[in-house]
Amino acid sequence: MISLILPTYNEAANIKSLIDMIDGVLSTTPHEIIVVDDDSPDGTWQVAEGIRGKHPTLRVLRRIGRRGLSSAVVEGFDMAHGDVLAVMDADGQHDSALLLKLLVAIEAGADIAIGSRYVKGGSVGDWVKDRRIISSIGTFFAKMLSRVSVSDPLGGFFAMKKSLYEKVRGKLKPSGFKILLEILANVPSNTFVSEVPLIFRMRQHGHSKLSMKVHMQFLQQVLRLFVRKILSAINMTCSITFVVLVLLGVVVFGSRLWSMHLLYTDKALRTSVEQAVRLTALREGWLLSDISFTHVDRATLGIAHQDHMRGGADATYCEINLATTSLTCDE
Amino acid sequence: MRRVSTFITVLLLEAYAFLLALIQMPGGVRTDEAKYLLSVPYPHPPFARFFMSITSGIPGHEFLWRLIIATIVVQAVWLLVDLGEVLAPRRRMLLAAVWLFGSAVIIQGGTIVLAVLCAVFGLFFLWLALHPKPVMTPATIGCLWLASLFTAYQSILFAPLVFATLLNNHVSKRRIAIVFFVPVLLLALYTLVNPHALLSMVQVSGQDSTMQLMDRLSRIGWVWILAGSGIVSLVGTVGVLTSNRYDLVAAFGLVLGYIVLTSQHYYAILLTPLLVGGIYLLLCKRRLAPTFFFILLVPCSLFVAWKERPAMEPTLARPIVQQLASQGLLADVLLIDGPFGHEWQYESPVPVRRFSQELKGSVEAHAKAIICTKTACEEDISTDEWERVGGFPVEVWVRR
Numbered sequence: 001m002i003s004l005i006l007p008t009y010n011e012a013a014n015i016k017s018l019i020d021m022i023d024g025v026l027s028t029t030p031h032e033i034i035v036v037d038d039d040s041p042d043g044t045w046q047v048a049e050g051i052r053g054k055h056p057t058l059r060v061l062r063r064i065g066r067r068g069l070s071s072a073v074v075e076g077f078d079m080a081h082g083d084v085l086a087v088m089d090a091d092g093q094h095d096s097a098l099l100l101k102l103l104v105a106i107e108a109g110a111d112i113a114i115g116s117r118y119v120k121g122g123s124v125g126d127w128v129k130d131r132r133i134i135s136s137i138g139t140f141f142a143k144m145l146s147r148v149s150v151s152d153p154l155g156g157f158f159a160m161k162k163s164l165y166e167k168v169r170g171k172l173k174p175s176g177f178k179i180l181l182e183i184l185a186n187v188p189s190n191t192f193v194s195e196v197p198l199i200f201r202m203r204q205h206g207h208s209k210l211s212m213k214v215h216m217q218f219l220q221q222v223l224r225l226f227v228r229k230i231l232s233a234i235n236m237t238c239s240i241t242f243v244v245l246v247l248l249g250v251v252v253f254g255s256r257l258w259s260m261h262l263l264y265t266d267k268a269l270r271t272s273v274e275q276a277v278r279l280t281a282l283r284e285g286w287l288l289s290d291i292s293f294t295h296v297d298r299a300t301l302g303i304a305h306q307d308h309m310r311g312g313a314d315a316t317y318c319e320i321n322l323a324t325t326s327l328t329c330d331e
Numbered sequence: 332m333r334r335v336s337t338f339i340t341v342l343l344l345e346a347y348a349f350l351l352a353l354i355q356m357p358g359g360v361r362t363d364e365a366k367y368l369l370s371v372p373y374p375h376p377p378f379a380r381f382f383m384s385i386t387s388g389i390p391g392h393e394f395l396w397r398l399i400i401a402t403i404v405v406q407a408v409w410l411l412v413d414l415g416e417v418l419a420p421r422r423r424m425l426l427a428a429v430w431l432f433g434s435a436v437i438i439q440g441g442t443i444v445l446a447v448l449c450a451v452f453g454l455f456f457l458w459l460a461l462h463p464k465p466v467m468t469p470a471t472i473g474c475l476w477l478a479s480l481f482t483a484y485q486s487i488l489f490a491p492l493v494f495a496t497l498l499n500n501h502v503s504k505r506r507i508a509i510v511f512f513v514p515v516l517l518l519a520l521y522t523l524v525n526p527h528a529l530l531s532m533v534q535v536s537g538q539d540s541t542m543q544l545m546d547r548l549s550r551i552g553w554v555w556i557l558a559g560s561g562i563v564s565l566v567g568t569v570g571v572l573t574s575n576r577y578d579l580v581a582a583f584g585l586v587l588g589y590i591v592l593t594s595q596h597y598y599a600i601l602l603t604p605l606l607v608g609g610i611y612l613l614l615c616k617r618r619l620a621p622t623f624f625f626i627l628l629v630p631c632s633l634f635v636a637w638k639e640r641p642a643m644e645p646t647l648a649r650p651i652v653q654q655l656a657s658q659g660l661l662a663d664v665l666l667i668d669g670p671f672g673h674e675w676q677y678e679s680p681v682p683v684r685r686f687s688q689e690l691k692g693s694v695e696a697h698a699k700a701i702i703c704t705k706t707a708c709e710e711d712i713s714t715d716e717w718e719r720v721g722g723f724p725v726e727v728w729v730r731r
Binding site: 216220234235238239241242245246249250253254256257260263264279281282283284285286287288289292293307308309310311312313 | 336337338369370371372373384387388392467468470471473474477510513514517520521523524525526527664666673676677679680681682683684685686687689690691694
């Protein structure tokens with residue numbers, strides 16, 4: 001059975017004809033239609049309730065105190081009984097006839113079927129230039145976030161298997177308008193996605209919800225998903241990084257410790273090294289913190305002297321004769 | 332409550348970080364800060380100080396790193412915002428305020444001291460330990476643990492939180508051994524090859540050994556107050572001790588024990604994340620009235636921050652070196668007779684050498700000025716070659 005979610009806000013003028021059309025398209029397919037209304041001021045939920053007698057497959061959820069298309073879709077999906085979940089716009093911009101094609105794609109093996117504006121045969125219709133540009137930019141970034149390769153990750157007309165939805169449900173943070181992007185950013189990378197051409201139509205009644213606030217919400221969603229993607233990449237590379245750093249540390253520090261091990265095992269040598277370093281430091285005016293040891297043996301102490309100052313300074317490599325405390329440095 | 336977008340919040344926080352960095356600027360670079368800015372190889376491991384030192388040649392180096400560290404401290408509040416998702420909005424805001432407007436963050440947020448970065452790591456480990464579900468793989472935790480240990484030795488004090496996180500994430504014993512203990516062993520290996528670090532630990536552990544008990548207790552008490560503006564210190568401590576969380580109590584005990592040993596003011600911020608953790612747990616149990624607590628927090632923070640306010644004058648190093656440079660008295664080296672801090676190395680455009688009677692003549696010949704930082708240097712310096720000049724806040728000798 002297919003459960004179709006219709007998120008609505010102030011679509012009282014469109015909802016009756018839309019549900020009539022959908023019921024007609026899906027008349028031979030087991031289905032339910034769930035209108036999820038954000039307590040529209042124009043009483044969309046009331047109109048939908050009013051036609052339930054004529055459409056027994058219709059269910060209505062009125063959300064009070066909650067707004068947002070993505071969260072509405074998720075609530076609708078959560079209460080759906082079908083094993084295929086679908087969503088489309090309630091303003092007439094999506095051709096309900098495409099529902100059957102999406103269903104055919106799912107039955108043919110796709111995990112997700114998308115009504116896509118950017119495959120051959122699809123189009124954005126009569127969009128103005130500004131909207132096309134903004135959509136192209138948004139699609140460009142959204143493609144980077146999708147875990148599967150799709151042409152239209154921002155589409156609002158899609159169907160998916162309920163079993164897949166249940167897998168990703170816990171990871172979704174539904175905010176803004178782009179629930180498909182949120183889903184695509186969380187599905188397994190071997191998810192099979194099929195795209196069906198969609199011609200985007202102009203809305204029949206009412207006003208567009210696209211506003212600066214919506215664009216900002218999309219930007220926030222993209223940033224959040226990018227940060228998560230980076231963190232995920234960090235997680236994956238951290239295993240290798242950890243092993244490499246530990247091995248590097250063991251090799252570097254281990255070899256240095258070996259070259260200095262006499263300092264820890266021979267107390268007399270330690271005393272003469274200390275005296276030699278102090279005398280050398282006094283004679284040269286060096287600060288002890290500017291001196292590091294390179295190697296120690298019973299006759300000589302290898303040191304590197306480097307002035308700590310802004311802009312850095314080159315190190316000078318020297319040897320101290322422990323018997324005479326004389327200093328010899330490389331040129 | 333009006334919702335402010337995340338982006339605007341980040342900007343406001345950044346403005347606050349800018350302010351925290353700015354209030355430290357009049358005091359100039361202190362000796363401890365110079366150590367890290369120049370990557371002097373003690374007392375701490377090299378991870379953070381390496382990055383600080385590779386930018387040392389650029390103008391505005393000091394302010395750059397004050398701002399970077401203040402940004403890290405301030406933006407770390409998002410960890411608490413995430414932790415506070417289970418809280419009502421007012422309690423969540425209080426949790427954020429307790430960190431951001433705590434006196435330790437106000438006073439130390441813009442300083443270039445590794446204890447501050449260590450405290451942010453502590454907050455991060457607290458977030459990991461208190462988070463209701465695993466958020467990172469063991470390897471990622473291991474990398475961060477390694478990074479924290481190689482930033483500052485004090486990170487070891489937060490070990491109970493890291494260990495508890497791994498246990499609670501059901502990581503196998505073998506993996507815990509690798510991820511938790513191997514970094515600690517690596518740090519021990521690094522310490523053995525760096526005698527300066529060992530020596531400085533010995534020196535620091537003995538430096539307050541002659542302090543009277545009452546003086547010591549008074550200093551420890553003040554550090555505890557500074558860590559949480561007093562009110563958070565008290566309530567946060569109650570929160571930790573009544574939490575039934577062994578990891579938090581153990582970390583708290585370790586940090587407090589460390590403060591008892593050292594009683595230095597700049598370690599106050601190490602206690603702050605744990606006190607914030609105590610506040611968080613009390614907020615979860617709804618045992619704090621957020622508005623009332625916030626009203627108490629503000630004056631307490633302001634009072635404590637005022638008492639411990641940053642220096643308004645730089646150390647003598649900056650004005651003296653600038654004056655020497657303006658008078659053409661800086662040659663190949665700058666000689667200093669007496670004790671001095673690393674800020675002289677930071678402020679001087681030429682290498683600094685320690686003057687003594689054993690100093691080779693060939694080294695002394697490269698200098699045009701000797702700065703005396705002890706009571707008197709006349710006995711050490713040859714008046715045939717050097718003469719004392721006035722107009723400096725300390726004794727300065729220049730070549731005849």
